[in-house]
Amino acid sequence: MPRHPSIETLIERLGRLPGIGPKSAERLAFHLLRVDKVEALQLATAIEEVRAAVRNCSRCCNLDATDPCSICSDSSRDAAMLLVVEDSREVARFEEVGYRGLYHVLQGRLSQFEGIRPEDLTTDELLARVRKERPTEVCLATNPDLEGEGTARVLAERLAPLDVKVTRLARGLPAGASIAQVSKSILADAIEGRRSLS
Numbered sequence: 544m545p546r547h548p549s550i551e552t553l554i555e556r557l558g559r560l561p562g563i564g565p566k567s568a569e570r571l572a573f574h575l576l577r578v579d580k581v582e583a584l585q586l587a588t589a590i591e592e593v594r595a596a597v598r599n600c601s602r603c604c605n606l607d608a609t610d611p612c613s614i615c616s617d618s619s620r621d622a623a624m625l626l627v628v629e630d631s632r633e634v635a636r637f638e639e640v641g642y643r644g645l646y647h648v649l650q651g652r653l654s655q656f657e658g659i660r661p662e663d664l665t666t667d668e669l670l671a672r673v674r675k676e677r678p679t680e681v682c683l684a685t686n687p688d689l690e691g692e693g694t695a696r697v698l699a700e701r702l703a704p705l706d707v708k709v710t711r712l713a714r715g716l717p718a719g720a721s722i723a724q725v726s727k728s729i730l731a732d733a734i735e736g737r738r739s740l741s
């Protein structure tokens with residue numbers, strides 16, 4: 544007996560989610576058919592609610608209740624400084640430490656393994672924004688790991704013709720660290736990212 548077309552549709556929809564292959568999509572679909580109907584529909588409701596409540600800021604691509612987001616709408620922030628981060632969670636971290644410039648959220652990072660290309664991120668939006676808003680500095684605050692570094696390198700190349708100062712976060716020594724004990728990569732970064740005291 545062929546499966547009901549609605550089951551095929553659900554499997555096909557689930558299979559479009561990142562990291563979900565056809566097998567997983569099928570497993571999830573049958574899970575949703577097996578569990579209590581109310582529980583299954585709560586997932587649909589949660590998706591509906593979050594899509595109604597949260598939107599992408601058309602300026603910085605951050606997620607917020609409003610567009611432009613609360614950060615872009617705050618005129619007391621320093622528009623000369625643009626901090627480029629991978630996703631919204633990192634915006635929250637920089638807010639915690641009192642950063643007062645603006646952000647640009649890439650919504651991911653480049654990954655050969657996952658097939659994520661510059662056009663899959665908000666790269667074009669970033670370049671258009673730098674051309675239009677003319678910040679003094681763009682700091683590439685992607686994570687200091689292989690894919691984050693690769694993303695920063697590609698962005699730096701694309702920003703190079705735009706006559707803007709491009710920086711990377713200093714990594715350096717964590718406060719309270721002992722030079723004898725930190726890892727070689729941290730120590731190498733600490734020398735690389737040294738600051739002037741004068």
Ligand SMILES: [Zn+2]
Pocket residue numbers: 600601602603604605611612613614615616
């Ligand atoms: Zn914004």
